[in-house]
Amino acid sequence: MDTDVFLAWLAAAAAVIEANRDHLTQLDAAIGDADHGTNLARGFAAVTAAIEGAAPRPATPGALLTLTGSTLISKVGGASGPLYGVAFRRAGKALGAAATVDLPGLEQALEAALAGVQQLGAAREGDKTMVDALAPATRAFGKAIAEGAAADAALSALAEAAAAGAAATVSMQARKGRASYLGPRSVGHEDPGAASTALILAALRDAAAGAGARDAGR
Amino acid sequence: MKKLINSVDSVVTDALRGVAAAHPSLTVDVENKVITRAGGPTPGKVGLVSGGGSGHEPLHGGFVGYGMLDAACPGEVFTSPVPDQMLLATKAVSGGAGVLHIVKNYTGDVLNFQLAAELADDEDIEVASVVIDDDVAVQDSLYTAGRRGVGATVFVEKIAGALAEEGASLDAVAAVAREVNERSRSFGVALSSCIVPAAGKPTFELGDSEIELGIGIHGEPGRTRGPMRPASELAAVALDAIAADLPLDGELLVMVNGMGGTPLIELYVMYEEVARNIAARGGRIARNLVGNYITSLEMQGFSVTVCGLTDQLTRLWDAPVDTPALRWGR
Numbered sequence: 344m345d346t347d348v349f350l351a352w353l354a355a356a357a358a359v360i361e362a363n364r365d366h367l368t369q370l371d372a373a374i375g376d377a378d379h380g381t382n383l384a385r386g387f388a389a390v391t392a393a394i395e396g397a398a399p400r401p402a403t404p405g406a407l408l409t410l411t412g413s414t415l416i417s418k419v420g421g422a423s424g425p426l427y428g429v430a431f432r433r434a435g436k437a438l439g440a441a442a443t444v445d446l447p448g449l450e451q452a453l454e455a456a457l458a459g460v461q462q463l464g465a466a467r468e469g470d471k472t473m474v475d476a477l478a479p480a481t482r483a484f485g486k487a488i489a490e491g492a493a494a495d496a497a498l499s500a501l502a503e504a505a506a507a508g509a510a511a512t513v514s515m516q517a518r519k520g521r522a523s524y525l526g527p528r529s530v531g532h533e534d535p536g537a538a539s540t541a542l543i544l545a546a547l548r549d550a551a552a553g554a555g556a557r558d559a560g561r
Numbered sequence: 562m563k564k565l566i567n568s569v570d571s572v573v574t575d576a577l578r579g580v581a582a583a584h585p586s587l588t589v590d591v592e593n594k595v596i597t598r599a600g601g602p603t604p605g606k607v608g609l610v611s612g613g614g615s616g617h618e619p620l621h622g623g624f625v626g627y628g629m630l631d632a633a634c635p636g637e638v639f640t641s642p643v644p645d646q647m648l649l650a651t652k653a654v655s656g657g658a659g660v661l662h663i664v665k666n667y668t669g670d671v672l673n674f675q676l677a678a679e680l681a682d683d684e685d686i687e688v689a690s691v692v693i694d695d696d697v698a699v700q701d702s703l704y705t706a707g708r709r710g711v712g713a714t715v716f717v718e719k720i721a722g723a724l725a726e727e728g729a730s731l732d733a734v735a736a737v738a739r740e741v742n743e744r745s746r747s748f749g750v751a752l753s754s755c756i757v758p759a760a761g762k763p764t765f766e767l768g769d770s771e772i773e774l775g776i777g778i779h780g781e782p783g784r785t786r787g788p789m790r791p792a793s794e795l796a797a798v799a800l801d802a803i804a805a806d807l808p809l810d811g812e813l814l815v816m817v818n819g820m821g822g823t824p825l826i827e828l829y830v831m832y833e834e835v836a837r838n839i840a841a842r843g844g845r846i847a848r849n850l851v852g853n854y855i856t857s858l859e860m861q862g863f864s865v866t867v868c869g870l871t872d873q874l875t876r877l878w879d880a881p882v883d884t885p886a887l888r889w890g891r
Contacts, residue, residue, distance in 0.1 A: 368759070368760055369760075372760060372764050372765070372780075374781075374782075375779075375781060376639045376757070376764070376779035376780060376781055377639070377757045377759075377760040377764045377780065378637070378638070378639055378640050378757065378759065378760075381637075381759040381760075382637070382640055385637075416643065416644060416676065417643055417644070417645050418643065419640075419643070420614075420636045420637060420640045420641045420642055420643045420669060420673060421614075421636075421640045421641050421669035421673075422641070422667075422668040422669035422672055423669075424641075424643060424669070424673065425644075425669075425672040425673055425676060426672070463672060464668070464672070518705065519668065519706055520668045520706055521667065521668065521706065521777075521779070521781055523699075523705040523706045524698075524699045524705060524706070524709065524777060524781055524784075525781070525782060525784070526700070526705070526784060528782065528784075
């Protein structure tokens with residue numbers, strides 16, 4: 344996967360977050376403070392602007408993700424700004440200066456992102472946070488490539504595990520973030536951070552599939 | 562949704578322009594969303610910076626001025642500001658004696674201030690942080706993000722600000738800030754939800770005769786929902802919750818705070834009930850504050866904050882203060 348795939352991913356992520364802006368905000372209204380969709384949409388719009396305005400344009404996937412993370416930290420605020428920001432920055436650093444990314448490289452980047460989120464937010468699986476989507480997705484991706492899956496299958500496993508992980512947060516009681524104030528009343532609602540993580544990872548699958556289709560058509 | 566705004570996206574910057582127009586004692590960087598005292602940093606004085614989401618006015622910008630904060634960084638509505646803003650504020654108020662960050666205990670505020678403190682350290686500005694967590698409605702346990710920071714923030718900003726004005730060291734100012742936080746507890750009750758401008762509808766729905774007990778300041782639902790009841794009973798609910806954690810005896814500083822949409826006449830009804838209830842428990846309200854100091858947009862409701870005073874805390878509370886929202890003695 345080259346820089347174009349990652350550019351396509353970030354564009355797709357910005358589009359899907361914008362399209363789900365109200366949905367994410369309503370999820371947040373139920374157990375948080377009704378701003379997750381608004382904040383992330385503002386953040387990814389800023390990412391799009393930062394990429395277009397960067398001189399020189401980020402030449403590698405690593406540089407692109409690092410710029411994405413820094414922009415999210417600077418523009419989003421709340422808890423999701425630092426957490427998504429650190430995730431993208433750590434992933435970008437893990438990819439280094441390579442011009443293209445292979446599947447094991449992407450797995451390492453996902454693990455670095457997960458480690459960064461858990462270090463900053465101190466959340467574990469089961470706490471009803473974005474970790475409940477990112478952790479199982481990273482595991483499913485690793486398992487798929489260990490079993491010799493091709494890129495499209497591994498990325499599908501990633502996206503599906505993230506979606507299943509987000510859905511599983513419905514029955515959890517929140518132990519981190521603003522939802523934890525609700526105690527047992529947080530049960531029965533999907534965690535908005537897990538939901539947005541699933542959307543962003545599905546956008547990665549779709550962007551890579553789109554690039555694969557273009558390559559096949561040449 | 563009916564709000565006095567031009568557009569949802571420009572609420573915060575439009576309000577900041579208004580703050581700038583109304584208060585020549587403040588310098589407002591509208592683009593970067595930083596409010597500082599006009600006239601720059603005071604050499605040799607510890608700088609006090611606070612910040613948080615907007616929608617809690619007058620907190621924090623209304624408390625910038627002599628005897629209180631040096632700078633405030635307002636975020637978007639109910640969203641923590643970003644590290645860049647906090648770093649700008651920290652640099653703007655650094656008078657060489659260090660800077661205290663006063664942080665309400667919300668995950669976003671804590672994470673962003675933590676990143677800002679690291680950035681300030683890179684620029685060789687000494688920063689201490691105090692995290693405010695006085696809301697007894699949230700259990701402080703491994704299973705929550707910890708108690709929320711609410712009304713005690715006003716007390717901390719006033720008292721730590723007074724000590725800083727006397728020329729105390731960063732360690733001493735941070736220590737008194739922590740002492741006030743540890744001696745303070747709060748509890749809030751909502752009669753209605755607030756409406757976040759970007760969401761356009763109430764964050765939660767309440768029936769005509771329902772109230773939320775144990776609310777925070779962001780329209781997050783409380784711990785429980787119950788029937789509306791007389792002010793005397795609401796005072797008892799709030800003070801029972803506080804008394805479970807803080808002895809309500811001795812000399813006390815008490816704030817009855819409106820959540821933004823509560824008429825002052827009702828706050829005075831609540832204050833009378835709170836004062837009577839505290840007196841019955843053997844406490845003496847030595848100082849008080851009644852009004853809208855830490856709000857949640859247009860939410861109807863109130864919060865009670867109690868701080869156990871010492872002679873020094875009383876002296877610092879009484880010290881002169883000159884800010885848009887709190888002013889006496891000068």
